[in-house]
Amino acid sequence: MTVTSPWRHAASVAVGTLILFSVGSAYVISAWNNEMKDMLGMTQVEITAVGSCFTFGQFNLIWVGIFYDHFGARYSFLVSATFLATFYWTAAWLTTAPLAPHWMMAATFACIGFSHAFPTLSAIAATEGLYGDAHRGKIMGILAGSYSGGGAAFAYIYHAWFDPHVGDFFTFMGWELSVLCLLGAVFIQSSSHLDKPQSPTVDEETPLELKGKLEHNITLWPLLQTAQFWHLFVVVLVGVGSPLFVMNNLSFLVESNGGDAAHVPTLVQLFSLFNLVGRFAMGAISDAWLPTVPRTHFLTASVVLVGLVQLSFV
Template sequence: MPTESWRKATSVAVGTLMLFALGSAYAISAWNTQLKAALGMTQAEISAVASCFTFGQYSMFFGGLLCDRFGVRVAIVVAAVLATGSYWVAAALVTSTAPPWTLAATFIVVGLGHAFPCIAVFAANEGIYGRTHRGKVFGLMSGSYSAGGAVVAYVYTAWFDHRVDAYFTFMGWSLLVASVLCMAFLGPQTDDAMLHDEATTLIDPSNDDDTTPNVTLVVLLHTRQFWHLFVAMLCGVGVPLFVLNNLSFVVESNGGDLAHVPSLVLAFSLANLVGRFTMAPLSDGFLHVVPRHRFLAGSIAFVGLVQVLFVVCPIDALVVPVVLTGFGEGCVFGIVPVVTRELFGPRHFGKNYGLVSLANAVGFPLVLGPLSTALYRMQLGPGTQTCLGSACFAPMFGIAAAVCGIATVCAARLRPPSASLANGVGTKL
């Protein structure tokens, strides 16, 4: 019978492998221009595919409900069916004459197939090594997500260039294998016995009492803290997602070589990996000196400042803001799950992190994506579908910097959970 330490290590390992496979979402800029050209899609149509993918990918609330009610393994089984089936359907649609909206609709399901295992892996491992190592565990798993994006971007270029349908088939098989391993080795969610010894550490790390509230749904939605964190996530992650999903079009509009896009995706993902690996463990190390929410606010402010570089950097130096944006988003992603858990408690972590992650389903797909497409189309010449010149995206980068400023203020205003919140009242709006 495996020892407890072996079980914990194996659970984190298979969770890390799953997130590595899910990181393929970051490789979208490696194939979306080829998909657009192959199917003769307009900018609005290919943007709809990306937005639908992101919307499904960050609709983690439904996966959180499933995890909290039926356990992580049920969520993994559902994810395997969703991800594998929808990727194979997408592969068939690429070689068919189906209208573009069918591919966009399919990618909502593909996104859900990414969301369910992500929340299951986090829920299974968030407390597996206790409070003092929570940031390190989240950093490792989040970092593997970014590493997956870098590796898959390279794999696509090396093995699947101009064969998007074969790539989708490959991803279906990859996620199926990762799901089977998670079904076999992923640990259960943290139980109540372990929760009793946990303490809230977001604002007051010296507090060793079991004061972490366990709130969710209606009570959670009536707290200012949730909405501050929601806006911080919406902008702090939504802006980098806008950059990542439009990298190929930014390069194209500035007269760059599209052959360099996979390298930019790789650079973004590697920098993102460094940010995720760095931020959560760093917040662990300064737990008794700097509250975690200040790390979050600083990371979002950094993302906002970097957007200005996209406007002033020449195309040959575009890698600089790309790398810095990737690093900034990695820092945000590395700290938000820990902040969520320590603000609102472990018992409903699946639902709560799912609710916070809905910000990502709103930020890029429903706000920044459509807005950038509208601004892009305003710059198009008569009878053209491709915008050329710095004006194509400059207004959007200015807006991105501004919304990050708002998000920074929201992150800075996060406050410690109160006794009233633990009793179900909360800091009301």
């Protein structure tokens, strides 16, 4: 019995949302990095290096994108399952080895971050276009919002069941994420595999002014030579990087201001929940205003808002 396309689409989005929800556990770093620092006798520089390597790995997406384009969603999720289990369990072992060089933990978290990048990009790339351009923003809002919601949920999970047993939390994450990625390999299939185009040419009804853009499939090196790419690169670097810097060092910000470290999980949950609402709302709003307001306007406004919020720390 063949699964109909609508059901396949729904299953892909549902599993992709669940995977993004779990990958959002990356936000929980502020809930456990202080415990790791004390447990292993790390300096502030060393524990900061762990967070920085984790973030660097997560956003080193270009290689994941190349792999996805060549091998597709299924193999990307299989690689995700293997990498996430291997490196999370390595990190769990390192928490029991205080004599191990501290740079090994930072290197392991660079690999964990890179492993996070596989399911993140694969789930988004495979599902964001399943329902067409008219609903692309809402699908992206669901996926990105679930990532943020996962941060809130896993902050609670860590605080309720694992605090201060960081190694046990890493073992749990290795199992949980690898199982979900295996589900992704089974259930998620990208739109390019579900709906093959009728013809390799652009449809005759496509407006003439769009045909040149649709026919031009730009490759990596020419893309890097376009101004549009670097404009978007800088915007994402600032708009995403600066909030993540605050998030990764939240526990130390609280500590330096004389706050109670017990409040850190709650702050992580608040950050994640408001991030969830903002992401989904922006997806729906940008869809509704797409005919009159380009998505780039919303992107610019969000970066300006991030800048204003950052000034509140001064």
